Amino acid sequence: MKTELKIKSLLFGLSLVTVGYANAQTTTEIQTPTTTQSQAVNPQIDALKQKIATNPQDTQSLVALATEYQNAQDYTSAIATWNQVTTIIPDWAPAYYSIGYANQSAKNNEGAKAAYDQYIAKVKPEEVEANKQNLAYAYFFIAFVDKDTNPEKAKQYIAKSLQYDSTNQDALNLSKSLMN
Structure with a gap:
């Protein structure tokens, strides 16, 4: 009951x-x-898109838009927007690093590798000190991607990575594995 x-x-x-x-x-x-x-839809993205529609050369708004896309995990739009930035400011290294990051987040390792390579090439000597962490990571990522297909390049890149950040445990481990 x-x-x-x-x-x-x-x-x-x-x-x-x-x-x-x-x-x-x-x-x-x-x-x-x-x-x-x-x-x-993200109101910040909408507002930035409207602002850019009135001034497509507004690099500050383009950078903000690309960043918002990345925050929203819309990596395709982030990459496209970062590419717009590089069209306007072709020598601005941080845009290439961001393209690398967005490609890596989108699981496009080859696109990330190409962008990080461009980033490394675009960093001016007077900017190296301020970019050490990003340079270390860019070199590490390329070394990691190339470790099986181009071990010699990977060794060179991991050595550069460690030159910029000698405490990165992942880079140290990769360096050790490449020496074996």
């Missing part, structure tokens, strides 16, 4: 939950504001 009462109470509770769920799914007045907010 007690078990039957517990089952009836459980079924009654489940029916209330089900009715509440069905009501929430069919009541548009209640559901609309929540749905609109959760499915809204």
Whole structure:
């Protein structure tokens, strides 16, 4: 008898939950504001796109837009936007690093490797000190990608990586494995 009462109470509770769920799914007045907010396009991205539409050469807004795309994990749009930046400022190294990062995040290692190579080439001698960490990582990533196909290049690049950051454990491990 007690078990039957517990089952009836459980079924009654489940029916209330089900009715509440069905009501929430069919009541548009209640559901609309929540749905609109959760499915809204990033307002920062929209505002930056509008700003760029009026001035396509606005590199500050382009950089901000590319960064917002990366934050939203829209790597395809981030790469396209960073490429717009490099068209306007072809010698600005950070854009190439960001293209490498976005490609790497999108699991496009070859695209990342090419971008990191461009980044390394674009860093001016007077900018090296400020870019040591990024240079160390760019060299490390290329060495890691090339370790099986071009071990000699990988050895050179991992040595450069360690020159910029001698404490990076991943780089130290890769260097050790390349020496064997």
